[in-house]
Amino acid sequence: MKSVEIQQAESIPSSACKRLDSWKEIASYLRRSIRCVQRWEKDEGLPILRHQHARGATVYAYGEKLDEWWRGTTSDI
Secondary structure: OHHHHHHHHHHOOOOHHHEEOOHHHHHHHHOOOHHHHHHHHHHHOOOOEEEEOOOOEEEEEEHHHHHHHHHHHHOOO
């Protein structure tokens, strides 16, 4: 049982405490406008996740994944 708990814990991103639960939090983390990060998701592949509900979805992202994406896009410049 202990090994199952460890495997599940390892599958959760280490930045779980840096989960950003709205467009506003994501934009603030990246120091950009909400519209800008929405555009980046659509056009540039910003790693935004969605939790589906009966009507609509809740957006969220992990700080670590956003940091990886940012490093990947800025290294091309």
